[in-house]
Amino acid sequence: MNGKSLMLTPKELVNHNSILLSMDIWNAEGELVAVKLNTPFQELTFNGDFDKVENILLEIKGYPFYNLVSEKVDVLLSQLYKLKKTLNFNDTNYKKVSLIPFKDKNKKFHQNLEDLENGIYLNFFSNHRFSNFTENFDGKSSEIIKILKSKNFDFQVSQHFAVKMRVMSNCRIHNFDEGFCTISDENHHYDRGNSARLASLTSSNFLHKDCNKTIENAFILPFEHTYLNYYHNLIECIFGLRYFDYHKYDYPIVYSKDKFNIIPFIAKKLNIDQDRFLSLDDVSTTLIKKAYCFHKGSFYWDKSIYDFARKLIPSSVTPSRKKVYLSRLKSRRPIQNELEVENFLRCLNFEIVYSEDLNFEQQCNLFSEIEYLVAPHGAGLANICFMPEGATLVEIFEKGMIKADFYLRSTHNKLKYDFLFLDDNKNLDLKSLNEIISNK
Known part of the structure; x- marks a missing residue:
């Protein structure tokens, strides 16, 4: 990449005759918004324009800004290839x-x-929408606030x-x-x-x-x-x-x-x-x-999720002020310094939990007793629906991959929320972790 390209926005790097320039996938700063790729991908694919979709995604892979949207582009390509392969399915029973x-x-x-x-x-309810963004992230730097808003953390969810x-x-x-x-x-x-x-x-x-x-x-x-x-x-x-x-x-x-x-x-x-x-x-x-x-x-849930989840919690269970770290040591995507994180949190009286070792009932009961949860972003956070109202969630993201999903879902249960980034080598900074825990 030459010095000039470093000063250009992603949109300005795109070839002047590219179809990408006419697509609604850019923000005001000329940055490609990964989630905006969903709509054209879905509609073009549904219309059978498989080659066009593939060319668009492969073109994005050829630009320097690909690394900023690589997860989304790779997922869409994977879906496209699976779709094309499956449509060639041949079975005499079908x-x-x-x-x-x-x-x-x-x-x-x-x-x-x-x-x-x-x-x-439709069974219409009162569609009251709310956001606790300003209150929840008071004290964060203006740079962090800008990042959070760019990731829709200030989205108003429906009650x-x-x-x-x-x-x-x-x-x-x-x-x-x-x-x-x-x-x-x-x-x-x-x-x-x-x-x-x-x-x-x-x-x-x-x-x-x-x-x-x-x-x-x-x-x-x-x-x-x-x-x-x-x-x-x-x-x-x-x-x-x-x-x-x-x-x-x-x-x-x-x-x-x-x-x-x-x-x-x-x-x-x-x-x-x-x-x-x-x-x-x-x-x-x-x-x-x-x-x-x-x-x-709703993708961001509503109160009925938590109301239903409470029907599954044994009446004998009461919040026991448990502090839990949901480790990924046994998963395919562990934090690089996972053992170090585990040992550090044990010293702070956190219980180290591996979801793979628990059946559904055990997970349901455990999360209903958690007062403070530290966990990487992932499917296991579905279990926050069982957590007591007002408990704390600290979510860990890979650098640059922050998502508002579980923050917005947690607002229906008034969970206190914070987050941390892994560094470029997928290590978690223990000093930053300690600061967050000490301030909650």
């Missing part, structure tokens, strides 16, 4: 179908499910998020591949927004040729982004149980997979007959005459 996104308008939800006609329903439910008739489940899971009606209509990641990116899907069983009515839990991830499986899919009266209506409850063995505990805790739960595999050759499909809630 047939290829073209799905059509629903485009109907919302209707007002009411309680008697039997009276609902086909359509999309209550409207429940969305689709009623469909004569439905079939698509589950030949984990990324293509969705449900469609007799006319092959489906909801892109309530589908697994790849199913939302293309109108092409596959359906099992056999249809040898029938179910009259069923609740369909939300299709999570990816069901191999603890966060998505727990929060997006299984916590969809909070949306409906599972005691008044004894319909079967269809879910994706239970990789983390969560359902037996939840079924027992909520007094739901476990035989009502059917996986997508169980119904892949089944016609569902009437399906009540609940959509995922």
